[in-house]
Amino acid sequence: MPRASGRKTAVAGATKRAAAARRTRPAARPSGAQGPRLRARAIARALKRLYPETRIALHFGDPFQLYLATVLSAQCTDVMVNRVTPELFARYPSPAALAAAPRESIEALIRPTGFFRNKAKSIQEGARRVAEVYGGQLPGTMDELLTVAGVGRKTANVILGNAFGVPGIPVDTHVQRLTQRLGLTREQDPVKIEFELMALLPRREWTDFSHRLIDHGRAVCQARKPRCAECALLALCPAGRKSTRGAGP
Numbered sequence: 001m002p003r004a005s006g007r008k009t010a011v012a013g014a015t016k017r018a019a020a021a022r023r024t025r026p027a028a029r030p031s032g033a034q035g036p037r038l039r040a041r042a043i044a045r046a047l048k049r050l051y052p053e054t055r056i057a058l059h060f061g062d063p064f065q066l067y068l069a070t071v072l073s074a075q076c077t078d079v080m081v082n083r084v085t086p087e088l089f090a091r092y093p094s095p096a097a098l099a100a101a102p103r104e105s106i107e108a109l110i111r112p113t114g115f116f117r118n119k120a121k122s123i124q125e126g127a128r129r130v131a132e133v134y135g136g137q138l139p140g141t142m143d144e145l146l147t148v149a150g151v152g153r154k155t156a157n158v159i160l161g162n163a164f165g166v167p168g169i170p171v172d173t174h175v176q177r178l179t180q181r182l183g184l185t186r187e188q189d190p191v192k193i194e195f196e197l198m199a200l201l202p203r204r205e206w207t208d209f210s211h212r213l214i215d216h217g218r219a220v221c222q223a224r225k226p227r228c229a230e231c232a233l234l235a236l237c238p239a240g241r242k243s244t245r246g247a248g249p
């Protein structure tokens with residue numbers, strides 16, 4: 001479980017991995033006879049070479065703290081969430097404490113993450129449910145998590161994969177964009193994309209695969225300016241090949 005002592009190492013590691021992602025030699029292109037599963041696995045292997053020690057960027061010490069951090073991360077950077085959560089976790093060390101807090105105090109603490117009124121309402125309602133229904137422990141199943149305020153399938157998969165060791169594929173904006181560009185899906189709906197990816201990859205790889213897509217989305221395949229010409233996945237990527245066709249000296 002990520003702890004404060006590993007954070008500097010994690011940041012340094014992420015910088016090195018981003019540089020490695022740009023200089024690693026291109027992945028071999030699978031033959032046209034290979035099906036979607038083999039393509040997906042070839043992409044997963046290439047991503048694993050680029051980001052071998054991937055991990056979630058949000059800081060937390062237990063499942064409930066990861067729930068709070070994940071809700072706060074909506075429309076906000078992980079860096080900003082990590083700045084805000086130490087004080088939030090220290091001030092309200094249990095679901096019961098957060099449930100009993102004045103709403104305005106929570107809002108003031110999380111204001112820098114944006115949409116702070118809605119987020120404060122969600123996490124306080126979620127805290128109340130965890131305290132009253134689940135004995136103060138965030139539950140560890142998809143069905144139960146979906147009953148906690150602010151939790152949809154994406155957030156539930158983040159929590160299950162990173163706090164409970166239950167594999168899942170959270171489809172955020174990076175995962176959605178990269179899987180479309182890489183030709184792994186034509187769907188737009190995150191839940192449909194999640195189920196398509198689950199069918200393409202072994203269960204044990206789900207959580208790290210989504211982390212690595214996020215790593216690559218941040219380092220190389222950014223939304224507005226993907227750096228296809230220097231991307232190690234170019235040979236495996238229909239969108240990249242299309243955008244670089246005819247490019248060059």
Ligand code: SF4
Nearest residue numbers: 221226228231237240
């Ligand atoms: S080749 Fe381009 S579009 Fe494809 S994954 Fe790499 S950066 Fe993204």
